[in-house]
Amino acid sequence: MDTRLSEGRWLRIPGPTPLHPQVVKALGHEMVPHRGELIMGMMERIQVTARKVHGTESGEVLLWAGTGTAGFEASIVNLCNPGDKVVVTCCGDFGDRYAATAEKLGLDVKRVNVPWGTAVSPEELDAAIGEHGDVVAVMITHNETSTGVTQDVAALAKVAKSHGALVCVDAVSSAAALPINMDENDLDWVLSGAQKAWMCPPGLMISALSERAIARSKETTGYPRFIWDAPTMVDASRSRVHPTTPPETHLFAFDAALQAMEEEGIDQLFARHKRLGEFFRAGLKDIGIELVADEAVRSNSVTAFKAPNGSAGAFRDKVREQWGIELAVGQAQWADSVMRVGTMGWTYEPELQATLEAIEAAAK
Ligand SMILES: Cc1ncc(COP(=O)(O)O)c(C=O)c1O
Structure with missing residues (x-):
């Protein structure tokens, strides 16, 4: 070797x-009762620092076993009903994947395609939403990993909001590296995976939800949901009692990474x-x-x-x-x-x- x-x-x-050394250490943690005090205290701590990283005071940060792509599906089945109109910014492979997920789930998708290496402009997004009409949600890739482009999430979200649309952000390669400013930018669902700037192994999907997103997820009933049911996860997050056996090792790792971020x-x-x-x-x-x-x-x-x-x-x-x-x-x-x-x-x-x-x- x-x-x-x-x-x-x-x-x-x-x-x-690469994993942070404190994460490597945390990965060796022995299993503990999953509804016990240690896990509950950890969930509490995770919520505090994960909010800071997302730039939100009151957004709820939910943790599912899964990868970033699962966040595409979770955001859609909680915020949309089949047939809803959505607009997706496509400036690379991951924007295309978010759009493909939405199409597969039966949404009426308008893709805003721009040449690779460039970003979607607020004007292009505005025109696309205007043409599509009655758009329920706009999906924005914050940082397009396939091209090395960071989109102007603040400007794009502002346009989406001016049309009354919810804003979903793929922050897989931006969360914990670039400021997301969830509250300031009025974002509704910010998804990421633990394996990038979070310094953890793949396998944990992180989603931060606004109050608006939580309220919408309670109203939408178009998709059958169980594992991806956001209201269930919000209750679990607030009571610190996970609805299934949580991926403890991933939680230990994520907690250690967040503590390292606090120290920095x-x-x-x-x-x-x-x-x-x-x-x-x-x-x-x-x-x-x-x-x-x-x-x-x-x-x-x-x-x-x-x-x-x-x-x-x-x-x-x-x-x-x-x-x-x-x-x-x-x-x-x-x-x-x-x-x-x-x-x-x-x-x-x-x-x-x-x-x-x-x-x-x-x-x-
Ligand atoms: C911007 C972006 N979105 C989504 C994904 C998909 O994440 P995962 O591979 O964790 O499902 C990736 C993975 O590299 C990504 O970089």
């Missing part, structure tokens, strides 16, 4: 990301990600690598760039074999031509510097 690859710090793909400071956490994103992009620029996202919308948690020497797969393999660093290739139509690097979670300058040096050497 190549021990260099077992070093999480060299995992530079945009999720799963939430503002400092966001400032570090900004610093790291800028550091990595500047480094690529210095070695003459071409970024694929438009300059104004470049993400601080994921950077996507043209594969040096043509083939993305060959470049990834070379960097892995010679430097022990794991890069990601692009997705869908960018699978062969684009590379992606995560600059989120348990990450600092030294490993990004080492990654830049490997990229520079491999590109020669």
